[in-house]
Amino acid sequence: MTVGNAHATEPPTSSNSSALKGGGGCPRPRSRQVSSTLESSAIERLARHLAARTGAARVVVRELRRLRYGAVQENWALDAVFEGGALAGEQRLVLRADPATGLSESRDKASEFAIMRAVHGAGVAIPEPILCCAERGVIDRPFLVMPRLAGDADGAAIVASPPVARAAIAARLAQELAALHAIRPPRAELDSLGSPPNDAAQARIAALTRALAARDDPYPVAEWALRWLIRHAPPPAPPVLCHRDFRTGNYLVADGRFTALLDWEFAGWSDAGEDIGWFCLGCWRFGARLNEAGGLVRREIFCRAYEAAGGAALEPERLRFWEMLAALRWLVIALEQRDRALLGGEPSLDLALTGRRPAECELEILMLMDAA
Amino acid sequence: MMRDRPDGATLVKMAAARAAHEDRSLIERARAIAAREQAAGEAPLEACRGALVALYGEGELEALLRRLAADIRAGLFDAPGVRREAVHRLLWSMTRQKLAESNPDYLRDAGIV
Numbered sequence: 001m002t003v004g005n006a007h008a009t010e011p012p013t014s015s016n017s018s019a020l021k022g023g024g025g026c027p028r029p030r031s032r033q034v035s036s037t038l039e040s041s042a043i044e045r046l047a048r049h050l051a052a053r054t055g056a057a058r059v060v061v062r063e064l065r066r067l068r069y070g071a072v073q074e075n076w077a078l079d080a081v082f083e084g085g086a087l088a089g090e091q092r093l094v095l096r097a098d099p100a101t102g103l104s105e106s107r108d109k110a111s112e113f114a115i116m117r118a119v120h121g122a123g124v125a126i127p128e129p130i131l132c133c134a135e136r137g138v139i140d141r142p143f144l145v146m147p148r149l150a151g152d153a154d155g156a157a158i159v160a161s162p163p164v165a166r167a168a169i170a171a172r173l174a175q176e177l178a179a180l181h182a183i184r185p186p187r188a189e190l191d192s193l194g195s196p197p198n199d200a201a202q203a204r205i206a207a208l209t210r211a212l213a214a215r216d217d218p219y220p221v222a223e224w225a226l227r228w229l230i231r232h233a234p235p236p237a238p239p240v241l242c243h244r245d246f247r248t249g250n251y252l253v254a255d256g257r258f259t260a261l262l263d264w265e266f267a268g269w270s271d272a273g274e275d276i277g278w279f280c281l282g283c284w285r286f287g288a289r290l291n292e293a294g295g296l297v298r299r300e301i302f303c304r305a306y307e308a309a310g311g312a313a314l315e316p317e318r319l320r321f322w323e324m325l326a327a328l329r330w331l332v333i334a335l336e337q338r339d340r341a342l343l344g345g346e347p348s349l350d351l352a353l354t355g356r357r358p359a360e361c362e363l364e365i366l367m368l369m370d371a372a
Numbered sequence: 373m374m375r376d377r378p379d380g381a382t383l384v385k386m387a388a389a390r391a392a393h394e395d396r397s398l399i400e401r402a403r404a405i406a407a408r409e410q411a412a413g414e415a416p417l418e419a420c421r422g423a424l425v426a427l428y429g430e431g432e433l434e435a436l437l438r439r440l441a442a443d444i445r446a447g448l449f450d451a452p453g454v455r456r457e458a459v460h461r462l463l464w465s466m467t468r469q470k471l472a473e474s475n476p477d478y479l480r481d482a483g484i485v
Contacts, residue, residue, distance in 0.1 A: 218441035359470035
C-alpha cells in the first residue's frame with residue numbers, strides 16, 4: 001500500500017524534546033510520502049522502535065521502499081530522520097527482514113546479526129549492523145538495520161568492468177575472504193552457529209543427500225554429482241567462519257571499487273574451500289566463463305591473492321570438490337526457491353523462473369566431472 | 373526431471389497474472405521459455421525415453437527417470453564400462469536439451485552448441 005503521511009513518533013519512555021520543536025541540532029522532519037507495502041501502523045511501530053533503540057526523541061520515516069536486491073531476504077531502503085540519540089540526523093539505512101517463506105539454510109535474524117557483528121569486529125568490510133529486532137510485534141517479522149552503503153551489486157555490470165578494475169576488486173575480495181576465514185571457533189558470541197562440523201565436506205554431502213531424497217521429482221544428474229562427491233571428498237580441514245554465499249552479486253562496487261560484502265544469512269563454520277568453490281562456480285560468472293573466480297579473474301590469480309593475504313593454500317583437487325558441491329548445493333537451493341513460488345504462496349515470477357535454473361547447475365556438474 | 377517445473381504454460385500464466393508487478397525482462401524470459409518448449413514439442417521427451425528404454429526396457433518416462441536416479445544413488449553406475457558411458461551420454465543429452473529450452477545463452481557462453 002502507499003502511505004500518504006510520514007510517520008513520526010516518540011519513544012514511549014521519552015519526554016518531549018526541543019528537537020521536536022525544531023530547536024535542536026537535528027533538522028526538523030517534514031512530511032513526505034512514504035511508499036511501501038508495509039501497513040501504515042507497522043511503519044509507526046517501526047519508527048517508535050527505532051527511537052527507543054537508539055535513544056532518539058523521535059524518528060520520522062521519510063521513505064521505506066523495497067529494494068530489488070535480495071532473492072531470499074527482503075531488503076528495504078529506509079530513509080529516516082532521528083531527533084537525537086545514537087543516530088541523530090538524517091540516515092540512509094537498509095532494513096533487512098525475513099521473507100514470508102525462507103530457505104532451510106537461512107539463519108534467523110538474531111544469529112545473522114551476531115555473525116555480522118563478529119565479522120565487522122574482525123575488520124571485514126561489511127555494513128556495520130546497527131540493531132536487530134527478533135520480535136514480530138514491530139513489522140510482523142524479525143529484521144536487522146544497517147547503513148545503506150554506496151555501490152551496486154549487479155553481477156553482469158561488475159564482470160563487464162575494465163580488467164584493471166576487475167583485478168583490483170578480486171584482490172580486495174581475496175583479502176576480505178582471508179580476514180573472514182581467520183575467524184576460528186570457539187567464539188562465545190557465535191554460539192548460535194552450533195558446533196563446527198568435524199568434517200565439513202561429509203556434513204554437506206549428508207545434508208544434500210537428505211535434501212534430494214526428500215524430493216518427489218528425480219534428478220539423475222544431481223545423484224551423479226553426489227556419487228562423485230562421495231568418491232572425491234577431501235580429508236577434513238580446520239573449520240573457519242565461512243560466508244557460504246560468497247559470490248559476485250553479493251558485494252557492492254562503487255565507482256569501480258569494492259565497498260562491502262553483503263548477505264550473511266547462510267554464514268557458518270565450514271571448510272574455507274566452500275567459499276572459494278562457491279565463488280568459482282560457473283553460475284556466478286555472469287557469462288564471463290574464462291574468469292573462473294567470480295567472472296573477475298582466473299581462478300589461480302584469486303587463489304594466489306587469497307594465500308598472500310594469509311588464507312590457507314587450496315589444492316586444485318580440493319577446490320574442484322568444493323566447486324562440484326557448490327553446483328549441487330545451488331541446484332537444491334534453486335528448487336527450494338521455486339517451491340516458495342509454486343507451493344509457498346510467494347507470487348514471484350523471479351522465484352518461479354529459478355525453477356528452470358537447475359539445468360545450469362547440471363551443466364556445471366557434467367563439465368566439472370569431465371574435466372576431472 | 374527432463375523438463376523442470378514450472379513448465380512453459382505455467383510460466384506464461386504467471387507472467388500474465390504478474391505483468392503489472394514484475395520486470396519486463398522476467399516476463400519476456402518466461403514467454404521465451406514457453407515458446408522454445410512449445411517449438412521443441414514432445415520430441416526431446418521421447419528421445420530421452422528412448423535412451424532409457426534402451427537401458428531398462430519399456431516404461432513411462434517419469435518412472436524410468438526415477439529408476440535411473442535411484443540406481444545412480446545406489447552406485448549401480450559407479451564402475452567404468454558401457455553402461456556408465458551410456459548413462460553419461462544420456463545425462464549430457466538431457467542437460468543440453470533442458471538448457472536449450474530454459475537458457476540457451478548459458479549453453480552458448482559455456483561453448484556448447
